[in-house]
Amino acid sequence: MRAARAERWKYFVLSRPDLREVLEKGRRRAGRCMVVCVLRGGKGRRFGVSASRRVGSAVERNRAKRILRELMRLHRGRIADGTWIVAIARTGIFANTFEGKEIEYLSLLGKSGAIREKSAPPVKPD
Helix, strand or coil, X not given: CHHHHHHHHHHHCCCHHHHHHHHHHCEEEECCCEEEEEEECCCCCEEEEEECHHHCCHHXXXXXXXXXXXXXXXXXXXXXXXXXXXXXXXXXXXXXXXXXXXXXXXXXXXXXXXXCCCCCCCCCCC
């Protein structure tokens, strides 16, 4: 159980300095419900999430971050190696369905050049 949890979270460990580096140096693409920042050239595939107080209460911010983590987990196989991604929730994140969020996420990644040329099949849920 513990090993499975460590495996699941190893992709989401971006330290605060790493998050700041992605936000400062990375490419930003904005959608209606999220902003995606992508930095190429890092080690491995790494992900981070953020939600400001504008998104809502603590419960709503945590829900928004869970949604973004799930999107990243489902599509991590499509991300090019050496890519660090930070997704920032916007106030409109609760306005559409999960499928709408998924389409927007993939669109933003495509515009920023983070998706591999030859995509691997989606990773099966744990």
